[in-house]
Amino acid sequence: MASNKYKILVVEDDEKISSFLNALLEANDYQVVLAETCGLAKMMFNSHQPDLVVLDLGLPDEDGTVFVRDIREHSAVPIIVLSARNSEEDKVEALDYGANDYVTKPFGSAEFLARVRSMLRNTRHLLSEDFMVRGKFVLDEMVIDFETRKLYLNDVEIKLTQTEFNIMTVLSEHCGKVLTYAAIVNAIWGYPDAGSIKKLQVNMANIRKKLGMKPGEDSYIVNELGVGYRLKERTEK
Numbered sequence: 001m002a003s004n005k006y007k008i009l010v011v012e013d014d015e016k017i018s019s020f021l022n023a024l025l026e027a028n029d030y031q032v033v034l035a036e037t038c039g040l041a042k043m044m045f046n047s048h049q050p051d052l053v054v055l056d057l058g059l060p061d062e063d064g065t066v067f068v069r070d071i072r073e074h075s076a077v078p079i080i081v082l083s084a085r086n087s088e089e090d091k092v093e094a095l096d097y098g099a100n101d102y103v104t105k106p107f108g109s110a111e112f113l114a115r116v117r118s119m120l121r122n123t124r125h126l127l128s129e130d131f132m133v134r135g136k137f138v139l140d141e142m143v144i145d146f147e148t149r150k151l152y153l154n155d156v157e158i159k160l161t162q163t164e165f166n167i168m169t170v171l172s173e174h175c176g177k178v179l180t181y182a183a184i185v186n187a188i189w190g191y192p193d194a195g196s197i198k199k200l201q202v203n204m205a206n207i208r209k210k211l212g213m214k215p216g217e218d219s220y221i222v223n224e225l226g227v228g229y230r231l232k233e234r235t236e237k
């Protein structure tokens with residue numbers, strides 16, 4: 001039945017690329033919704049509630065980053081950005097606003113489908129996780145609300161940046177397991193670059209500070225030195 005299929009919103013004004021993606025995704029049993037402007041994409045998003053968004057950044061009415069910023073105010077839907085090779089800044093901006101991954105044009109079918117599967121797998125994993133209660137992740141006194149993209153500690157909201165929130169989302173998806181620096185960097189920024197581990201460490205230090213953790217203390221986030229980070233498992237009561 002069509003209702004069991006994953007629904008993917010493809011936002012792309014280049015007709016060649018959008019019909020290529022449409023054919024590719026439908027052949028792989030996804031349901032596709034197409035939009036060629038940012039305005040149309042917002043409408044389609046609200047009416048279709050897709051499981052994943054594939055977004056071109058160069059759109060005729062507004063920049064694709066505007067769409068990312070708007071959607072992230074109320075949704076944690078995975079977003080894969082399509083970027084041209086010469087638009088490094090746009091891509092970084094889109095990721096900073098909360099896009100999950102990016103694919104650089106021109107890209108191959110296999111690479112693209114692998115990204116789509118990986119994004120949807122993460123979402124499904126998240127929803128089936130027994131920590132999840134109505135779109136929320138609960139770990140002792142900490143609650144992550146994916147709908148509103150807010151984190152609470154003892155019922156008090158802890159203000160996180162988009163990137164910090166994304167890091168906590170990735171850690172919560174793999175609660176109890178060590179995630180390497182590279183795995184977190186890949187999940188948050190797409191690909192590692194020279195400064196990405198440093199960037200991650202700075203973000204982690206800020207998160208830990210906001211959670212009231214002192215250096216060397218492991219109350220929620222365990223720092224596995226030289227390896228990565230782990231969100232601790234729930235305390236048995």
Ligand code: CA
Nearest residue numbers: 013056058059
């Ligand atoms: Ca375009």
